[in-house]
Amino acid sequence: MIISQGKKCLVEFQMAEQPLRAGEVAIVGAGPGDPGLLTLRALMLIQQADVILYDRLVSPQIMELVNPAAERIHVGKASGCHFVSQEDTNALLVQLALKRRRIVRLKGGDPYIFGRGGEEAEFLVDNNIEFQVVPGITSAAGCASYCGIPLTHRDYSQSVTFVTGHRKSDETLELNWAVLAAPGQTRVFYMGLHNAPTIVRELMAHGLSGDCPVALVERGTTPQQHMAVTTLLDLEATIIRENFQPPTLIIVGEVVRLADKLAQPAVSGWQRGRCDAVAASAGGRSA
Numbered sequence: 055m056i057i058s059q060g061k062k063c064l065v066e067f068q069m070a071e072q073p074l075r076a077g078e079v080a081i082v083g084a085g086p087g088d089p090g091l092l093t094l095r096a097l098m099l100i101q102q103a104d105v106i107l108y109d110r111l112v113s114p115q116i117m118e119l120v121n122p123a124a125e126r127i128h129v130g131k132a133s134g135c136h137f138v139s140q141e142d143t144n145a146l147l148v149q150l151a152l153k154r155r156r157i158v159r160l161k162g163g164d165p166y167i168f169g170r171g172g173e174e175a176e177f178l179v180d181n182n183i184e185f186q187v188v189p190g191i192t193s194a195a196g197c198a199s200y201c202g203i204p205l206t207h208r209d210y211s212q213s214v215t216f217v218t219g220h221r222k223s224d225e226t227l228e229l230n231w232a233v234l235a236a237p238g239q240t241r242v243f244y245m246g247l248h249n250a251p252t253i254v255r256e257l258m259a260h261g262l263s264g265d266c267p268v269a270l271v272e273r274g275t276t277p278q279q280h281m282a283v284t285t286l287l288d289l290e291a292t293i294i295r296e297n298f299q300p301p302t303l304i305i306v307g308e309v310v311r312l313a314d315k316l317a318q319p320a321v322s323g324w325q326r327g328r329c330d331a332v333a334a335s336a337g338g339r340s341a
């Protein structure tokens with residue numbers, strides 16, 4: 055709880071000013087997994103909602119913060135294997151809104167970054183349903199920070215591009231490879247594991263060196279975070295050897311070289327809490 059003397063606390067203020075109305079849908083970004091990366095508005099809305107439609111990427115620790123009385127509907131998607139189709143999810147949002155429920159559509163990361171939040175919002179507009187969108191920390195930002203990788207850096211990278219590594223229904227990955235292979239930038243591939251061979255082949259064919267450093271981050275910012283640093287040439291072998299599984303990000307660029315220097319062993323959020331608790335019980339100091 056946030057407390058301030060003599061003033062309404064921020065959470066109370068926002069609850070009073072931004073209530074979730076009956077018949078309204080809030081499309082809310084849950085961030086990459088660590089509940090410490092939820093926004094205050096996201097927290098307030100998941101505590102007000104009476105129905106939560108949530109994705110596979112929303113962590114169990116975040117689901118623990120949801121209004122205990124809320125109905126929970128899992129509409130998660132794994133590539134090629136949908137619990138509920140996108141069309142059915144859209145239709146369900148409208149049905150629930152017409153029943154005057156207070157609905158949170160909770161999505162991993164940011165709803166408008168490879169999250170189909172745009173498609174859902176369009177459907178709501180087309181059906182005259184009131185809605186709001188709450189941004190979340192996208193996985194690229196969360197995972198990179200937790201792994202000691204600044205996505206831009208004046209010495210190494212003047213831009214960062216978020217790229218989908220997966221197209222609808224296994225369409226081929228047609229990207230502007232010449233632009234992506236140019237030096238001085240960071241590329242973050244979402245959903246890229248399956249197409250890693252194409253990513254390597256095309257980036258190298260367009261001039262990027264096989265020595266270019268690459269980071270793989272699976273389940274970043276969660277207690278299961280698994281990270282490896284490799285090179286473009288060894289990317290496929292690393293994925294197989296270390297058995298990387300979705301959700302994984304592939305970060306390609308010189309900034310990955312900083313990962314060692316900037317790594318934070320007991321990084322933040324729940325990891326620090328856990329390390330401190332372990333250190334205290336052992337009578338020692340955390341790393």
Ligand SMILES: C[S@@+](CC[C@H](N)C(=O)[O-])C[C@H]1O[C@@H](n2cnc3c(N)ncnc32)[C@H](O)[C@@H]1O
Nearest residue numbers: 086163164169192193244245273274301302303
């Ligand atoms: C459908 S996209 C959703 C992206 C999400 N809207 C966001 O802003 O992060 C799913 C992909 O995001 C990436 N992703 C999401 N959460 C992740 C996490 N905690 N660690 C690593 N990658 C993650 C993976 O590439 C995954 O396949």
